[in-house]
C-alpha cells in the first residue's frame with residue numbers, strides 16, 4: 001500500500017525537546033515545509049504509554065494532530081545499549097529524571113556498563129506523521145556505534161557526547177549538525193519518511 005502524502009501547508013512538530021525540534025527543522029528545510037512546534041501551539045505533552053518507539057511516536061503524533069487540526073510529525077527515539085538488554089531504550093528521556101539532566105543520565109549508562117567489554121549501542125528513531133482524521137504513517141531509522149567515557153563534545157543534545165558512531169573518530173557531541181545528519185538515526189528515518197510522504201527520495 002502506498003503511503004499518504006503530505007500535501008503542504010503547516011506541519012506541527014509534535015515534540016517538546018528543543019534539540020529534536022531544531023534537528024527536525026534542519027532535516028525538513030530542503031522541502032520548504034512551514035513548521036510550527038507543539039510548544040509554540042501550547043499543546044500538552046502526552047504520557048508515553050507505548051512499549052515501542054513506534055507506538056510512542058504514533059501516540060504523540062495522533063495527539064498533536066487531534067489537538068491542532070493539522071498534520072503532525074512526532075519523533076520517539078533513544079539509546080539502546082546491547083549489554084544492557086537495550087536499556088535505556090524507550091526510557092531514554094526518563095533516565096534523565098524530572099530535571100532532564102543528561103549528565104546524570106550519561107553517568108547512569110556508564111555505571112550500568114561498569115567493566116563490561118561490549119560497549120556496542122545504537123540510537124533508534126521512530127517518526128510518525130499523523131493527520132487529524134486519524135491516518136498515520138510510521139518509519140524507523142537507526143545508527144550503530146559504541147558508548148565512550150568520558151563524554152566528549154558540546155554539540156547536539158541528550159546522549160550525544162557518549163555516542164561514537166561505528167568507524168567514526170568523533171562522538172555525536174563533537175560533530176557539527178551536517179556531519180550528524182549524514183549518518184544519524186533521525187536522518188535515516190527521515191530519508192524513509194521523505195521518500196514515502198514527500199514524494200522525493202532515493
Ligand SMILES: O=P(O)(O)OP(=O)(O)OP(=O)(O)OC[C@H]1O[C@@H](n2cnc3c(O)ncnc32)[C@H](O)[C@@H]1O
Pocket residue numbers: 014015016017020045048060075076077078079092093094102123156157158159160172184186
Ligand atoms: O517526547 P518529546 O517531546 O519529543 O521529547 P523527549 O525528549 O521526551 O523525547 P523522547 O521521549 O523521544 O525521548 C528520547 C530521549 O532520547 C535521547 N535522544 C534521542 N535522540 C537523540 C539524539 O539524536 N542524540 C542524543 N540523544 C538523543 C534524548 O535525550 C531524548 O530525551
Ligand SMILES: [Mg+2]
Pocket residue numbers: 048093
Ligand atoms: Mg518524550
